[in-house]
Amino acid sequence: MSHTTTIGVLGGYGAVGGAVVRRLHQNAAASLLVAGRDPSRAEKLVRSLGAGGTLAEPVAVDLAEPVALDRFAARCDLLVNCAGPSYQVLDTVARAALRNGADYVDAAGDDPTYLRLNTDGGTHEWLAGGRVALLSAGALPGLSGILPRYLADIVGSASRLDAYLGGVAPLSPAAAGDVLLSRGPEHGTPGAGWRDGAVRGNSLEPRRGLSLAAFPRPVDAFPFLATEAVRFARARQISEVNWYTAFGGSQLPEQLALSWALGNTARSDLVSAAARDVQRHGTWYGQEFHLWEGSSVEVPSCVLSLACDDSYELSGFMAAAAANAVIAGEVPAGVHFAAEVLKPTEIFQSLTADPVAELSLSSPCGSQ
Known part of the structure; x- marks a missing residue:
């Protein structure tokens, strides 16, 4: 992507989401939307990031409100989901990303989400749109x-x-x-x-x-x-x-x-x-x-x-690494588990230095 990439992190002030935001904040070629139901917590996290790094903006989003979720997804080039529980969220956020032309990374997601996204030829929608859905991008699984x-x-x-x-x-x-x-x-x-x-x-x-x-x-x-x-x-x-x-x-x-x-x-x-x-x-x-x-x-x-x-924090490392791989164009279009498409040697080397x-x-x- 030649323009400044907008990365939205849903659940961005939670335990995993906060770790993702702090890591992606170091990417000067991107801007961040720190999103969740509690705007005060999002604002607090944004203030803690300091003046250095990429631009970050707090955004109030409730994933249970489809209109608000779509409005948020439409602002994103990449939507990183750290909201949970993942087995209740399932494919809700992923489908909002697809509808609005955004790539998607899920720190969890796992098999229930994968199965839903592949039901009735669902994976073809991601391929046709040239979009990526990367699931299980946390510590375990991932x-x-x-x-x-x-x-x-x-x-x-x-x-x-x-x-x-x-x-x-x-x-x-x-x-x-x-x-x-x-x-x-x-x-x-x-x-x-x-x-x-x-x-x-x-x-x-x-x-x-x-x-x-x-x-x-x-x-x-x-x-x-x-x-x-x-x-x-x-x-x-x-x-x-x-x-x-x-x-x-x-x-x-x-x-x-x-x-x-x-x-x-x-x-x-x-x-x-x-x-x-x-x-x-x-x-x-x-x-x-x-x-x-x-x-x-x-x-x-x-x-x-x-x-x-x-x-x-370890899950935050993994989700941020997955997001960076998607931004760099290293992940093919379609629905994937992170462990099956990310490069093991690169992840190991990055983790060794972290x-x-x-x-x-x-x-x-x-x-x-």
């Missing part, structure tokens, strides 16, 4: 699908992946809503692993008190074969994938299990449980990937560990 791709590129012929993702963090109400609603086959399969081209139910058990480099203390790891993991396994033709959600405290997993069992959709219970874990264990987040070249090898060929203090997280790559993997 970066969690890119980092194992980076490892697989190094190894060349991988046979097995073990992944551990999680930690201890406060939950915003929107994030709590997403956690509560992230159930069912469109999200993943509890207790399952990937074996020789198929999902194998009840093939894995929880791993308790696991010590890993990505986490500052032992974690309890629960097997959950996410759809992102299945896409990775199919794309790279890996015969075995073991994908775990890691909890550094006990309150959140216990409350989550109880809420699911009772059909309780109250976000406040989950927010409180996460807060109790944070009070006891602090805030930290990690992702660790173990990759094997051969099935007979006991020790993994590569181990990549990521550790950070704030998963929301203070948001610490990365370590084992030898001999790191020397290849």
